[in-house]
Amino acid sequence: MSILITGANRGIGLALARRYSLSDASVIGTTRSTSPAPGVEWHKADLRDPAQIDGLATALSGRPLDLLICNAGVYLDKGQRLGSGFAPDLWAETFAVNVTGVFLTIQALLPNLRAASGKIAILSSIMGSDSRAPGGSYIYRASKAAVLNLGRNLAVDLRADGVAVGIYHPGWVQTDMGGAAADVTVEEAVIGLEERFAALSLATTGCFETYAGEALPF
Numbered sequence: 286m287s288i289l290i291t292g293a294n295r296g297i298g299l300a301l302a303r304r305y306s307l308s309d310a311s312v313i314g315t316t317r318s319t320s321p322a323p324g325v326e327w328h329k330a331d332l333r334d335p336a337q338i339d340g341l342a343t344a345l346s347g348r349p350l351d352l353l354i355c356n357a358g359v360y361l362d363k364g365q366r367l368g369s370g371f372a373p374d375l376w377a378e379t380f381a382v383n384v385t386g387v388f389l390t391i392q393a394l395l396p397n398l399r400a401a402s403g404k405i406a407i408l409s410s411i412m413g414s415d416s417r418a419p420g421g422s423y424i425y426r427a428s429k430a431a432v433l434n435l436g437r438n439l440a441v442d443l444r445a446d447g448v449a450v451g452i453y454h455p456g457w458v459q460t461d462m463g464g465a466a467a468d469v470t471v472e473e474a475v476i477g478l479e480e481r482f483a484a485l486s487l488a489t490t491g492c493f494e495t496y497a498g499e500a501l502p503f
Contacts, residue, residue, distance in 0.1 A: 286309070286310040287311045287348065288310050288311070288313065288350075288351060288353075288354065289345075289350055289354065290302050290312070290314050290354045290356055291314075291332065291353075291354065291356050291357040291386075292316070292332075292356045292357025292358065293314030293315060293316060293322070293325065293327075294316035294320065294321055295321075295460070296458070296471070297408070297458060297460060297471060297474060297475065297478070298314070298356040299314075299322060300471045300472070300474075301356065301475055301479070302314045302322050302325050303322050303324075304475055306322065311326070312324065312325045313325070313326045313327075313345070314326070314328070315328050315329070315330040315332075315341065316328075316329060316330070317329070317331045328341050328344060328345075332357050332386025332387075333378065333382055338386070338390055338393050341390075341393065342394055342397075346396075348397055349397060349400040349401035350394060350397035350398050350400070351401045351404065352403055352405075353390070353398060353403065353404070353405045353406070354406045355405065355406065355407045355408060355432075357382060357386065357387075358382060358383045358408065359382045360425045361378060361379050361424065361425070362375050362379070363422065363425070365422075365423075365424075367421075367423075371423055375424055380428055383425075383428035383429065384428050384431045384432050384435065387407060387435065388435055391405060391439065395446075398443075398446075399446050402446070402448065404448065404449045404450070404451070404485050405436075405439065405443070405448060405449070405450045405451070406450075406451050406453060406481070406482050407432055407435070407436040407451070407452045407453070408455055408478075409429045409432050409433045409436065409453065409454060410425075410454050410455075411454040411495070412426045413426060413427075413428075413429030413431075413433045414430075414493075414502055415430070415503065416502040416503075433452050433493060433503065436451070436452040437493075440490040449487050449489070449490040450490050450491060451482070451485040451490070451491075451492050451493075451494065452492065453494055453495070453496065454495045454501060455469075455478060455496050456468070456469035456477075456495065456496050456497075458471055459471060473496070474496045477495075477496030477498070478496050480498070481494055481496065481498060484498075
């Protein structure tokens with residue numbers, strides 16, 4: 286089994302890479318900087334740069350891919366104030382990573398996924414659900430809503446290729462992004478996500494679920 290995880294150098298991505306590397310899976314991780322985990326094939330790829338995504342696809346040309354986990358993401362507007370925050374550059378960078386980068390990575394690796402009738406797992410967030418709108422974090426929420434919509438539409442278009450797409454909320458996780466006050470440990474999130482990815486099929490393509498398997502409203 287061949288698995289590629291974007292943003293695998295920290296947080297949930299790193300934990301997933303370490304967990305899968307203990308199995309018989311061939312694990313590929315992308316990183317913008319360090320390559321911390323042994324047993325992982327590392328590739329430098331900044332998802333803000335389409336040329337680097339193309340370079341990743343070139344490096345992996347001809348290799349079937351069973352699972353693509355679109356994990357890389359940023360949360361740059363935490364704590365911003367409505368009257369003075371949410372600058373345009375924060376919008377641009379957030380969408381470049383959380384939305385455009387996800388789409389371009391999937392697009393570039395479609396031949397690899399089609400060759401294996403593989404799966405795509407997109408990490409979105411319950412913060413992108415239309416039914417959860419308590420205010421604030423406008424940029425992050427908008428990006429996660431956009432990637433949720435992206436995943437739902439890709440599920441329709443890729444069904445004929447035998448490629449299933451799932452969208453997942455990993456929980457409020459105790460990572461650098463989630464903070465120490467978060468209520469889900471990295472281990473809990475990763476165990477649940479691994480189960481969700483294994484269960485994903487064409488019968489469930491387009492699903493939006495928590496790490497624990499709870500169906501979420503769009």
